[in-house]
Amino acid sequence: MRTHYPRTRHLPWSPGATSDDLRVTDLSGLRGREVVVTEKLDGENTTLYADGLHARSLDSAHHPSRTWVKALQARVGPYIPEGWRVCGENMFARHSLAYEDLESWFYGFSVWDAEGRCLDWDRTVRFLRGLGIPVPRVLWRGEFDERALRALRLDLGRQEGYVVRVADGFGAAEFGARVAKWVRAGHVRTDTHWMHAAVVENGLGARAALWDMRSGVGVDAAVLAEAVGLSGAGDAGDARALARFDAAGFTGDDRLVGALAALLHARHGQRGWLAARLAGVVGLPLARRVADLVGLHPALHRPYPDEDRRSGLVRMAYAADLGLLHAVARATADTDEAREQVEWSALHAEEVGRPEWDALRAAFTDLPADAAARCRAEAREAYARGRISAITGDDPAGRRRAVSAESVAATWRWRAGDFPKLIQLVGPAGSGKSTFGRELPGVDAYVSLDELRAGRGARADQRANAEVLRAGLDRLDAALAAGGTVVWDATSLTRQQRSLVHAVAHRRDALLTHAVVLVDEDELVRRNARREHPVPAEVLTAQVRRFSPPYPGDAHRTWYIGASGTVEEEV
Numbered sequence: 001m002r003t004h005y006p007r008t009r010h011l012p013w014s015p016g017a018t019s020d021d022l023r024v025t026d027l028s029g030l031r032g033r034e035v036v037v038t039e040k041l042d043g044e045n046t047t048l049y050a051d052g053l054h055a056r057s058l059d060s061a062h063h064p065s066r067t068w069v070k071a072l073q074a075r076v077g078p079y080i081p082e083g084w085r086v087c088g089e090n091m092f093a094r095h096s097l098a099y100e101d102l103e104s105w106f107y108g109f110s111v112w113d114a115e116g117r118c119l120d121w122d123r124t125v126r127f128l129r130g131l132g133i134p135v136p137r138v139l140w141r142g143e144f145d146e147r148a149l150r151a152l153r154l155d156l157g158r159q160e161g162y163v164v165r166v167a168d169g170f171g172a173a174e175f176g177a178r179v180a181k182w183v184r185a186g187h188v189r190t191d192t193h194w195m196h197a198a199v200v201e202n203g204l205g206a207r208a209a210l211w212d213m214r215s216g217v218g219v220d221a222a223v224l225a226e227a228v229g230l231s232g233a234g235d236a237g238d239a240r241a242l243a244r245f246d247a248a249g250f251t252g253d254d255r256l257v258g259a260l261a262a263l264l265h266a267r268h269g270q271r272g273w274l275a276a277r278l279a280g281v282v283g284l285p286l287a288r289r290v291a292d293l294v295g296l297h298p299a300l301h302r303p304y305p306d307e308d309r310r311s312g313l314v315r316m317a318y319a320a321d322l323g324l325l326h327a328v329a330r331a332t333a334d335t336d337e338a339r340e341q342v343e344w345s346a347l348h349a350e351e352v353g354r355p356e357w358d359a360l361r362a363a364f365t366d367l368p369a370d371a372a373a374r375c376r377a378e379a380r381e382a383y384a385r386g387r388i389s390a391i392t393g394d395d396p397a398g399r400r401r402a403v404s405a406e407s408v409a410a411t412w413r414w415r416a417g418d419f420p421k422l423i424q425l426v427g428p429a430g431s432g433k434s435t436f437g438r439e440l441p442g443v444d445a446y447v448s449l450d451e452l453r454a455g456r457g458a459r460a461d462q463r464a465n466a467e468v469l470r471a472g473l474d475r476l477d478a479a480l481a482a483g484g485t486v487v488w489d490a491t492s493l494t495r496q497q498r499s500l501v502h503a504v505a506h507r508r509d510a511l512l513t514h515a516v517v518l519v520d521e522d523e524l525v526r527r528n529a530r531r532e533h534p535v536p537a538e539v540l541t542a543q544v545r546r547f548s549p550p551y552p553g554d555a556h557r558t559w560y561i562g563a564s565g566t567v568e569e570e571v
Contacts, residue, residue, distance in 0.1 A: 016183030037140040042097040043089030067091035076131040083114030100203035113235040120169040130252035132215025177561035196257025245331040263295035272547030276518040284568040298328035301338035314384040318553040359392040371417035377556035379407040420510040427517030428543040430528040443486030480508035514555040
């Protein structure tokens with residue numbers, strides 16, 4: 001059934017309301033609620049369904065500006081559930097404002113289910129990303145605050161206004177109370193209506209290629225590489241791998257991540273550099289996923305002991321979707337033997353299936369955070385080793401979110417949380433590890449190799465590294481034996497370096513958390529120059545080249561920290 005999108009009422013202080021516009025006369029539907037404020041785009045209101053689309057008018061006729069969005073609907077329609085609708089702005093044609101750097105010619109702003117309810121904002125964003133559709137820029141989020149909204153300053157030469165909506169979902173009958181807009185004065189500033197003039201396309205930015213890839217468009221290797229700022233990636237070998245990447249069944253972020261991994265597969269020895277470089281473009285969680293696919297896929301080209309294959313695949317599945325991983329491995333296999341190994345691995349992966357990691361993340365929520373993290377990790381490892389057959393079971397509502405009896409039995413000894421905790425900082429010099437570690441609350445002991453060197457006379461003196469390391473490990477062992485939370489502050493760039501610390505943590509039955517800092521090399525150089533104790537430039541370059549971040553699952557819990565100095569993803 002086709003549904004007309006409602007008229008959005010103007011906020012009382014909106015200067016762009018005309019005599020025939022509706023105004024909000026009672027803000028009680030917004031007050032006391034969390035709201036999301038997004039930029040109001042100057043496009044054509046358009047609704048997409050599984051089997052078609054229309055503009056605001058249900059009987060809207062064809063117009064040249066609607067050709068592109070019709071092609072988009074054809075690509076994403078199969079992934080829109082029957083009875084659902086996606087509402088947004090068709091930005092193909094220039095109206096009163098000219099846009100030169102759009103991420104897409106269609107932005108979604110609400111999704112409605114078959115019962116006629118608007119999804120909550122976070123679920124809306126996830127659903128639209130899964131289709132390959134961006135949302136307008138978020139200008140503000142928080143509990144409704146009229147003063148804060150009145151204080152918002154827009155570039156009125158480039159922005160039409162903003163839209164306020166409650167973050168929670170709501171029914172169609174509530175629309176007038178839950179959504180409102182602010183529009184600049186005299187918004188329409190052209191003499192001829194845009195539909196009766198020649199169509200002038202709005203401009204797309206470089207990152208539009210990323211949304212094209214997400215939504216199902218085939219993107220040239222050189223264009224995709226340019227979109228992520230790696231124009232050197234796009235040579236013949238990279239292009240062949242991208243062309244061979246079979247994206248069937250993958251949409252949204254999954255499709256983009258797999259395509260980038262195929263394109264950048266030759267950089268498997270530069271995972272740390274790659275993740276940090278991509279983070280500024282696609283965000284740290286997606287950058288980490290790309291880097292992990294790049295690092296893991298070569299293992300599928302080589303023979304693997306069949307008796308260990310299931311456990312190995314389960315552990316890989318914690319870092320990467322197995323279907324996506326095998327698709328990348330197929331695209332990058334250059335020999336018949338490698339292709340044969342990938343297909344043999346894929347057969348075993350079918351038996352493993354898709355482990356219920358999402359359900360595992362929602363499990364053990366009745367426990368304190370550290371105990372829950374430990375139990376999730378131990379249940380995951382017991383599943384990988386084949387000691388339990390399922391991590392979760394059916395809950396009373398049948399949503400498979402409940403912890404299985406096997407998981408409870410396998411994790412009972414850690415549920416009390418009476419074990420020491422170790423946070424191991426990981427990252428090159430100058431990445432902000434120590435700043436992050438020093439600001440962590442509840443730390444009982446802090447072991448810094450730099451401080452141990454300084455105590456011997458000079459923190460830059462690397463000649464006594466063996467003695468300093470032994471002293472640090474002894475101090476770590478004593479601190480974990482005493483209980484509480486301990487931070488290990490060293491670069492820990494490689495698996496071998498981390499393994500020495502892991503051995504101590506294992507001996508003391510500690511919860512191990514990797515705090516992995518991923519900062520682009522250019523930013524590292526800038527930060528290093530400002531440090532009180534900078535490392536030589538050639539040393540920093542060597543660290544970046546050697547840096548091999550841990551994979552999810554190498555510790556009980558992993559925090560990924562970006563240039564902001566905050567945890568941007570927890571696995």
